[in-house]
Amino acid sequence: MRGSSSKQGVAENGNSGAVVLEMRPGGMLVQRRDEGSGAAGTLIKVKVSHGSYQHEISVPAQSTFGELKKLLAQEVGLEPEEQRLLFRGKEKDNEERLHMAGVKDMSKLVLLEDPASKERKLEDMKKNEGIVQACEAVARIRSEVDKLAEKVLGLQSSVYAGKKVEEKEFLVLTELLMVQLLKLDGIEAEGEAKVQRKVEVRRIQSYVETLDALKARNSNPFNSSKTVSVSTQWETFDSGFGSLTAPPPMASSTKITNDWEQFD
Numbered sequence: 001m002r003g004s005s006s007k008q009g010v011a012e013n014g015n016s017g018a019v020v021l022e023m024r025p026g027g028m029l030v031q032r033r034d035e036g037s038g039a040a041g042t043l044i045k046v047k048v049s050h051g052s053y054q055h056e057i058s059v060p061a062q063s064t065f066g067e068l069k070k071l072l073a074q075e076v077g078l079e080p081e082e083q084r085l086l087f088r089g090k091e092k093d094n095e096e097r098l099h100m101a102g103v104k105d106m107s108k109l110v111l112l113e114d115p116a117s118k119e120r121k122l123e124d125m126k127k128n129e130g131i132v133q134a135c136e137a138v139a140r141i142r143s144e145v146d147k148l149a150e151k152v153l154g155l156q157s158s159v160y161a162g163k164k165v166e167e168k169e170f171l172v173l174t175e176l177l178m179v180q181l182l183k184l185d186g187i188e189a190e191g192e193a194k195v196q197r198k199v200e201v202r203r204i205q206s207y208v209e210t211l212d213a214l215k216a217r218n219s220n221p222f223n224s225s226k227t228v229s230v231s232t233q234w235e236t237f238d239s240g241f242g243s244l245t246a247p248p249p250m251a252s253s254t255k256i257t258n259d260w261e262q263f264d
Contacts, residue, residue, distance in 0.1 A: 044098070044105040048085075050076050050112075059098070066094030072111060082117040086110040127190065134193035141180050142200055145207075148176055152207050159214045162221070170215040177204050177211075 046068070048055045055075045059068055069080040076083075085092050087101055087109050103109070151173055158165050181204050189197045 044103070044107075046098075046103060047106060047108045048072060049108065049110050061099045061103075062097055064095055064097050065092040065101075068098065069094065076111065078111075078113055078117075082114050084112040084114055086112065130188070131191050131193045134187050134189040135196060137187050138184070138189070138193060138196045138200055141183050145177070145180055145200065145204060148173065148180070149207060152210060155214055156210065159218050165214075165218050167215065167219070170211050170218070174208055174211050177208055180204055 042061045043058050044061045045056055045058050048057060050072075053076075055072065057068065057071050057075070059071060065085050066080065069083045069085060072078070072083060073080055080094075087103060087107070092101060155165060155169060155173070181201065184197055184201055184204075187193070187197055
């Protein structure tokens with residue numbers, strides 16, 4: 001009895017390409033593996049339409065739709081998770097096998113891009129376009145700042161040479177730099193554009209600080225030199241070379257202290 005039941009077969013339809021079943025011991029119906037269209041390792045060719053393009057893919061008959069998507073990814077440039085495969089008007093799950101769905105040699109399938117994936121790509125495209133436009137805006141401001149930087153260097157040369165410069169020249173140049181700073185503040189930037197904008201903001205701020213120092217030196221050269229001397233001492237302290245030991249008193253300070261002691 002057991003031997004005879006293992007040989008028993010049940011076929012659905014006698015047409016060519018029909019799915020043929022066999023009964024295994026225990027009464028379980030499974031697809032026969034000795035049929036050419038469903039045998040393991042048998043290659044079939046399927047036609048996949050994607051937009052106006054059509055691709056022919058050779059794939060094992062018992063592959064899953066998910067495995068077919070991996071092969072299509074190399075052809076259409078869409079990742080498997082971005083694909084939707086339709087056969088006979090119905091979308092197929094990744095785990096479903098081609099031969100079980102009725103896919104045979106030269107069967108036609110339709111490939112669609114997942115709507116959510118397409119929307120993400122459009123958003124990324126718009127974002128990238130925004131970054132490019134922001135970078136171009138920052139570049140235009142950088143060009144204007146370059147011109148103003150040359151004027152800052154010109155004033156610096158004059159002041160260091162001991163020439164008297166009108167105060168309004170410092171004020172006008174500072175205002176022009178602040179205008180560019182406001183333009184930068186109005187740029188909505190992300191990614192690389194945000195980095196470039198930050199660099200340019202710091203650059204403008206440094207020029208404004210330079211103009212303030214030059215203006216002070218121009219109005220009172222003596223006080224400016226004393227300020228620079230104090231600043232240098234703090235820079236030395238911050239670098240770690242000064243430690244916690246106070247700098248030695250200057251000769252002029254010692255002389256003044258002695259005078260006060262003699263006066264007392």
